[in-house]
Amino acid sequence: MAATLELxxxxxxxxxxxxxxxxASFVLARIDDPTAARAWLTALADExxxxxxxxxxxxxxxxxxxxxxxxxxxxxxSLAGFPxxxxxxxxxxHRRRILGDVGESAPERWRWGxxxxxxxxxxLLYATDQAGxxxxxxxxxxxxxxxxxxxxEVQRLDTAPLAGTEPFGFHDGISQPLIAELGPPDQPxxxxxxxxxxxxxxxxxxxxxxxxxxxxxxxxxxxxxLLPRTPDPALADLGRNGSYLVLRQLAQDVDGFWRFVDQAxxxxxxxxxxxxxxxxxxxxxxxxxxxxxxxxxxxxxxxLADANDFAxxxxxxxxxxxxxxxxxxxxxxxxxxxxxxxxxxxxxSANRHRLLRRGRAYGDPSDPGERGIHFICLNxxxxxxxxxxxxxxxNNPKFAGLYDDTDPLVATHQGDAGxxxxxxxxxxxxxxxxxxxFVTVKGGAYFFLPGIRALRxxxxxxxxxxxxxxxxxx
Amino acid sequence: MPHQVALMIRAPIKPGRAGALKRLLTEMADPAGGxxxxxxxxxxxxxxxxxxxxxxxxxxDGGPPIPASLVYMSDVDAPVWRHLAALVRVGGAQLDDLFAxxxxxxxxxxxxxxxxxxxxxxxxxxxxxxxNTVGRSVAQVHGERRLRQAIEEFLDGKQPExxxxxxxxxxxxVRRFVxxxxxxxxxxxxxxxxxxxxxxxxxxxxIGGPVLVLLLSPLxxxxxxxxxxxxxxxxxxxxxxxxxxxxxxxxxxxADLEDHVVQNPFTAVGVAKPGxxxxxxxxxxxxxxxxxxxxxxxxxxxxxxxxxxxxRWVAIDDRRRLIFASSYDGSLESYMxxxxxxxxxxxxxxxxxxxxxxxxxxxxxxxxxxxxxFKAFLRNRQLPTQVWYSAYDDLSTVNIENxxxxxxxxxxxxxxTRSQAEAWLARL
Numbered sequence: 001m002a003a004t005l006e007l008x009x010x011x012x013x014x015x016x017x018x019x020x021x022x023x024a025s026f027v028l029a030r031i032d033d034p035t036a037a038r039a040w041l042t043a044l045a046d047e048x049x050x051x052x053x054x055x056x057x058x059x060x061x062x063x064x065x066x067x068x069x070x071x072x073x074x075x076x077x078s079l080a081g082f083p084x085x086x087x088x089x090x091x092x093x094h095r096r097r098i099l100g101d102v103g104e105s106a107p108e109r110w111r112w113g114x115x116x117x118x119x120x121x122x123x124l125l126y127a128t129d130q131a132g133x134x135x136x137x138x139x140x141x142x143x144x145x146x147x148x149x150x151x152x153e154v155q156r157l158d159t160a161p162l163a164g165t166e167p168f169g170f171h172d173g174i175s176q177p178l179i180a181e182l183g184p185p186d187q188p189x190x191x192x193x194x195x196x197x198x199x200x201x202x203x204x205x206x207x208x209x210x211x212x213x214x215x216x217x218x219x220x221x222x223x224x225x226l227l228p229r230t231p232d233p234a235l236a237d238l239g240r241n242g243s244y245l246v247l248r249q250l251a252q253d254v255d256g257f258w259r260f261v262d263q264a265x266x267x268x269x270x271x272x273x274x275x276x277x278x279x280x281x282x283x284x285x286x287x288x289x290x291x292x293x294x295x296x297x298x299x300x301x302x303x304l305a306d307a308n309d310f311a312x313x314x315x316x317x318x319x320x321x322x323x324x325x326x327x328x329x330x331x332x333x334x335x336x337x338x339x340x341x342x343x344x345x346x347x348x349s350a351n352r353h354r355l356l357r358r359g360r361a362y363g364d365p366s367d368p369g370e371r372g373i374h375f376i377c378l379n380x381x382x383x384x385x386x387x388x389x390x391x392x393x394x395n396n397p398k399f400a401g402l403y404d405d406t407d408p409l410v411a412t413h414q415g416d417a418g419x420x421x422x423x424x425x426x427x428x429x430x431x432x433x434x435x436x437x438f439v440t441v442k443g444g445a446y447f448f449l450p451g452i453r454a455l456r457x458x459x460x461x462x463x464x465x466x467x468x469x470x471x472x473x474x
Numbered sequence: 475m476p477h478q479v480a481l482m483i484r485a486p487i488k489p490g491r492a493g494a495l496k497r498l499l500t501e502m503a504d505p506a507g508g509x510x511x512x513x514x515x516x517x518x519x520x521x522x523x524x525x526x527x528x529x530x531x532x533x534x535d536g537g538p539p540i541p542a543s544l545v546y547m548s549d550v551d552a553p554v555w556r557h558l559a560a561l562v563r564v565g566g567a568q569l570d571d572l573f574a575x576x577x578x579x580x581x582x583x584x585x586x587x588x589x590x591x592x593x594x595x596x597x598x599x600x601x602x603x604x605x606n607t608v609g610r611s612v613a614q615v616h617g618e619r620r621l622r623q624a625i626e627e628f629l630d631g632k633q634p635e636x637x638x639x640x641x642x643x644x645x646x647x648v649r650r651f652v653x654x655x656x657x658x659x660x661x662x663x664x665x666x667x668x669x670x671x672x673x674x675x676x677x678x679x680x681i682g683g684p685v686l687v688l689l690l691s692p693l694x695x696x697x698x699x700x701x702x703x704x705x706x707x708x709x710x711x712x713x714x715x716x717x718x719x720x721x722x723x724x725x726x727x728x729a730d731l732e733d734h735v736v737q738n739p740f741t742a743v744g745v746a747k748p749g750x751x752x753x754x755x756x757x758x759x760x761x762x763x764x765x766x767x768x769x770x771x772x773x774x775x776x777x778x779x780x781x782x783x784x785x786r787w788v789a790i791d792d793r794r795r796l797i798f799a800s801s802y803d804g805s806l807e808s809y810m811x812x813x814x815x816x817x818x819x820x821x822x823x824x825x826x827x828x829x830x831x832x833x834x835x836x837x838x839x840x841x842x843x844x845x846x847x848f849k850a851f852l853r854n855r856q857l858p859t860q861v862w863y864s865a866y867d868d869l870s871t872v873n874i875e876n877x878x879x880x881x882x883x884x885x886x887x888x889x890x891t892r893s894q895a896e897a898w899l900a901r902l
Contacts, residue, residue, distance in 0.1 A: 084725050094729035098805070208814075208845045213717075267634040318900055340778045341816065349815050383807055391733070392808040398736050398870040427641045428899040431630055 003204055005181050005197055007051040009241040009451040011061050013124065014201055014378060015051035015182060017173070017358050018059055021126035022162040023133035024360050026247070026374060027141045028112050028443075029151040031071040031120040034463065036150025038072060041459035044140075045452060058136050061124040062455065063245045063447035065089070068120030073461035074217070078238060081215035082448070085382040086244060090444050091115060098391045103414035105441035111249070112155040112443040119154045122247065122447050130161070155443065157249065157374050159360035166361050167252045167371040168280070168409070168438075171290030175308045175332060177354040191347065192311060192334065199385070200356045200378050203240035207352045212380045214239030217457070226457040241451030243378045246386045248444035249362075250410065251372040257409075257438045264432050279432070282423050283408040285326030292328075297321035312336035313343035319424035324400040327409040330393045333400070353388050355379055372442070382446060408432075410439045476552040476611055477668035478520065480603040480786045483546045483596045485576035487526070492542040495575040496526055499860035502568065503731075511565040513548075513863040518557055518612055521784055521801045522548035523739055524572070524861035536748075540791055544576055547799055549784040551611045552672070554597075555590070562589045600786040601760040602824075604767040604776055604800075609668035610878065612865050618877035619869060621661045625652070625880065626902060641895035649884050664885045665878065680769045704751055705837060712747070715830035717847035720854050727858055733805055735867040737783070739859040740806065741799045742852060744828035746789075753793060755837075756827035760787060763824060774875055777817045781809065783871055787824065796828060801862075803870040810849050818842035825851070876901050 007015065018024070031037045041062070049059035064072070066087045070079060079087060090099065091107040091114060101107055107114040123141055127133035139145070146153055166172040177195040180188070181204070188194065198206035202214045216235040217227065227236035258276070261283075265275040281287045287300035292307055294316040313335040316322055322329050329336070335343035337350045355377040363371025379385035393399055394407040397418045406418035413419060414437075423430040450458065487495055502509045502524070513519045529542040550557040562569060563586065573579035573592075580588040628651050629636075636644055652658045667673070687694070719725065732738050746756060767776065776782055785800035802809050813821055822841035826834040832847035834840050842848040866874070883890070883898040890898065 080722075084719070084722055088722070088726070092726070092729075094726070094733065097733045208843075210845055213846060338778075340775065340780065345815065349811070352811065384811070388805075388807055388811075391805055396736070396804065398803060398873065401870075401872045401876060403873055404868075424900070427636070427639050427644055427896065428629055428902055430633055431626065433630075 003181070003197075005051070005201070005204065006241055006451075009453055010051040010201055011243070011449050011451070012049035012051045012054075012056075012059055013061050013245075013358055013449065014243055014356070015179075016054055017176075018056075018126045019162065021056065021059060021128055023128065023130045024124070024126045024159045024162070025133055025137055025141075026157040026159070027123040027125070027137075027146075027153060028119040028155045028157065028445075029121045029123065029146060030118070030154050031068055031150060032152050033150030034071050034073060036148065037121075038459050038461060040149030040151070041072070041455060045455040045459055048452060048455065050452060057128050058132055059124075059126040060136070060140060061126075061449065063122045063124070063449040064458070065118070065120055065122075065445050065447055067118055069448065069458070071120055072458050073463060074238075074458065075221065078215060078217045078221075081213075081238075083213070083382065085387060086446050086448065090446055095387070098387050099441075100390070100395045100412040101441055101444070102412070104437065105412040105439075107444075110441065110443045113445040114443070117154055119445055121151065122245070122445075157362065159362050159374060160364065162360065166373055167254050167363060167365070168257055168284075169254075170284050170286060170288050171305060172361075173357065173359075174286075174290055174306055175328070177351075177356060179356075190309065192309065195351055195354050199352075199354060199380055201241060201243045202380055203237070206380060207348075214242075222457060224457075224460065226453050226460065228453070236457075238450075238454050238457065240454070242454055243380060243449045244382050244386075245358075245447040245449045246375070246377050246379070246382065246444075247447060248375045249372065249442040250375050251370050251440045251442050253436075253438045253440070254371055256436060260436060260438075279423070282323050283326060283421060285322040285328035293322040293326070295321075310334075311343065311347075313339070313346065319400075320426065323421075323423050325402050325405040325408065325422060327394075327407055330399055330407050331389060333393065336400075353385055353393075355385055355389060372439070378449065408435055412437050412439060412441060476518075477609050477672045478549055478605050478611075478784070479552050479554050479557075480600045480605075480784070481546075481548045481550055481554055481557065482598045482600065482786075482788055483593050484527075484543050484598050484790065485573060485579075485596050487542045487544055487575055488577055489541070491575040492526055492529065495544060495572070496860065498571060498575070499524055499526070502572075503861045509568060509571070511561075511568045511861075511863070513565075514865065515564045516550075516557060516560045518551040518560070519863065520549040520551075520612055520615075520865050521739070522546070522861075522863040523741065523799070523859050525741055525857050525859050527743060527790075527857070537791075537794055540795075544572065545797075547786075549605070549801070551613075552669075555594075558590045558593055559586070562586045562593075598788060598790065600788045602764040602767055602785075602787040604782060604785040605772065606776075606780075606783050606871050607774060607875065607878075608768075608772040609672075610665070610874070614665055615866050615869065615874055615877075617660065618874070618881050619866065621652070621658055622877045622880050622902075624655065624658055629902060640892075641899055642889060642892055645883075645890055645895040645898055652884055661881045662884055664882065676768065679765075683765045683769075701755075702836075705755070706835075708747075708749075708751060709826075709834055709837075712826075712833060713830075714833045714847065715851060715854065717832075717844070717850045719850045720856075725853070728853070728856055731858055731860070731862075735864070736870060737801055737803055737864055737867050738806060738809070739799070739801050739862040740809065741797070741857045741859045742855040743790075743795055743797050743857060744825070744830075744855045745795055746793060747827055747829050752827050756789075756793070756796070756824070759823045759827065759837075760789070763787070763820070774871070777820060779812050779816050780871055780875075781812060796824075801864065803872075810852060814842050814845055814848060818848075821848075828855075830854075 047060050125136050127136050178189045178193045179197050180194050181197040183189045196205055198204035215238045217238050219234050219236045222236040228240050230237045261276045261280045265279050286292050289300045290305040291300040292310050294310050295304055311334045333350050335347040337346040358376040359373050361373050395411050397404050397406055404420045405422055406413050408421040419435045421432040501507050513522050524546050527543045530540040570581050580592055781803040783801045788797045819838035822834045822838045825831050832841050832844040880901050
């Protein structure tokens with residue numbers, strides 16, 4: 001059963017990454033005045049871009065953390081219907097272990113989202129250029145506007161103009177899942193990348209053929225019938241057409257990365273920029289221009305810069321092209337997840353852990369200041385998707401039968417463990433040891449990106465629900 | 475080399491002492507606290523765990539109440555008596571602290587023999603034991619880890635020099651390196667399998683199972699249709715749990731103990747469905763699974779799930795409850811996903827005899843394929859594994875197998891072919 005997506009109720013970030021809206025800014029805020037915030041949300045719900053149409057010159061999106069939903073007045077019982085990883089947040093002891101947020105990347109050191117600087121709301125602003133973005137930001141997130149909205153800015157995340165290259169210098173954002181329901185109905189997409197909508201938005205079938213669990217509210221709490229009803233008429237579906245948005249600010253040590261690569265290849269003290277680029281490409285799994293090493297192991301190719309139609313099991317099982325522990329192979333092992341079960345089952349398993357990436361780079365290459373990426377992804381199940389990829393694939397020293405390798409690009413390992421990178425080669429591997437962490441987490445949080453009707457419902461929540469028992473009686 | 479044995483000791487806790495015992499277990503789990511049992515000094519313990527089975531009043535199935543009990547489980551190299559003797563010798567003080575909370579522990583001046591006898595008297599045998607690779611001792615795992623590390627470091631030193639070299643010659647050079655190291659020279663001999671007695675018994679068991687089935691086949695052929703009809707009737711009447719995960723407090727209590735190293739323990743206890751039909755079905759399924767784990771899945775994988783080091787099913791309380799315990803690689807999320815992807819049918823066959831399991835058809839269909847319901851079912855039956863020990867918590871099953879293959883590649887008499895040498899070097 002291919003359900004039709006309710007595109008007019010889904011925030012547009014699900015359907016598109018806004019390649020033509022090159023300027024973006026993300027505003028993280030605390031809710032100080034719930035009444036004013038609800039009024040603000042009422043107006044904003046009309047302006048939020050839906051997934052329906054794409055030809056926009058600007059777009060606004062809004063997402064809320066668990067604490068944000070609570071401050072708006074969502075009853076405790078409804079909050080309990082959200083999964084534990086969302087309500088518990090990114091900073092519990094267990095999540096730190098799962099995500100590798102320790103040492104330099106520990107939440108205590110974060111600029112936002114940590115124990116001392118939590119956030120409630122996220123406003124995502126997109127425009128075609130900086131001037132348009134400035135105007136949009138003035139309208140939605142100027143100092144007086146925020147104050148009137150009952151919000152206090154915790155952090156404003158500016159981004160670099162979209163250029164398709166991340167700060168280490170690699171062509172980025174090439175591989176994305178294709179959403180089956182968004183393609184032409186008579187023409188199934190390529191199995192390598194086609195994933196069902198329910199993996200990214202609640203209310204639709206996922207890769208297990210199931211509809212993910214969705215938070216609900218008592219139907220009595222929704223007298224205006226803003227929300228769709230569940231099969232149980234006493235409950236209204238708050239989650240439908242919503243998604244979980246993961247945002248993490250990842251500072252990248254660009255100089256440190258290239259310095260390390262340069263040192264690692266000096267076998268006899270001689271610098272060798274070509275060998276350095278080759279090692280960096282091995283770490284990523286693509287050449288800087290985007291060419292996959294599996295398709296072209298010796299050199300980059302112009303016509304392969306955006307190539308994504310490749311798999312590992314037949315072409316590169318042993319990792320002689322793209323190393324087994326390279327970043328892109330960890331982030332999506334495609335059909336080589338499990339040699340025992342064969343490529344088809346591997347692909348089926350791997351596609352149960354896909355992420356819709358919507359991140360943007362920040363920082364200026366001509367400026368010595370911090371650079372990095374505001375990593376954003378959408379998923380319907382944080383534990384099975386984002387956290388799984390982070391823990392079982394990227395940070396896992398045992399990935400693909402390795403011993404002590406973690407993601408050479410983005411792992412935030414501390415101590416001595418996980419600092420090896422193995423380049424499978426003939427006649428035997430090259431082992432690079434002592435890798436430092438090139439990425440430091442500077443902030444992060446799990447958000448809920450509600451559907452439009454859910455936004456309107458949240459905007460109309462009555463004040464302080466748990467202190468006002470009268471509203472429970474019909 | 476000895477085979478591995480699944481040891482389990484279960485002792486009822488004195489009334490009112492379960493809380494104090496749990497606090498003690500928490501202390502014993504903290505390596506900084508100085509109260510941990512020094513399992514590593516026993517030398518033959520692969521994994522060990524201690525947990526409390528809470529009291530059940532009235533019985534989960536309307537049967538008599540079940541008092542709280544302390545469970546000690548370990549996967550050890552045979553013989554068991556040697557493990558117990560060493561445990562009492564090396565960890566005597568900690569055992570006294572622990573079992574003082576249980577009924578009848580011979581403390582104080584009682585002899586080591588009395589303590590060993592007490593433990594043996596409380597031993598419970600598992601219905602199904604899965605061992606990733608039968609006959610691979612702790613000593614072998616540790617030795618082969620050292621071997622690989624030494625070879626890797628040796629190759630690191632040759633990295634630029636041997637680039638473009640001949641695989642056969644490089645293999646020969648590594649073999650010379652190992653032969654020249656008195657502490658590694660043992661690796662040139664093949665690993666010895668389990669002892670003769672074990673192998674003879676195993677062979678009888680291997681043949682005996684099918685023979686028995688063959689002898690009973692006329693009877694089974696008659697019974698099978700009847701059983702199938704009854705099964706479907708039971709399955710339609712089953713009441714699956716709502717797919718709701720445990721409370722946040724419980725989830726956090728469980729999660730606090732998880733993902734500290736690359737391996738994790740899993741311990742769960744479920745209630746068997748009442749009635750003779752389910753009782754017999756479960757018994758038959760466990761027998762069949764045990765046969766399969768002993769004779770088919772005894773080297774490297776359990777129906778393609780490679781990540782389990784050890785696992786067991788143990789029926790307790792007159793088969794009213796069933797414990798499942800395992801030590802595995804990776805996170806619980808990945809473990810459960812792998813189960814669903816690869817052995818949903820096998821889990822269905824066993825667990826569908828437990829109350830609340832997601833609805834099955836014909837014993838093996840559906841069930842675990844309901845991802846949400848299956849994960850909630852397991853999480854709701856999971857117990858905090860308060861004390862857990864691994865003799866090699868830095869090694870995955872795949873690592874251990876690869877280390878053994880590295881060693882095996884050195885033991886042949888003649889030189890390998892070029893492709894053999896290439897395949898061997900790819901293991902490094």
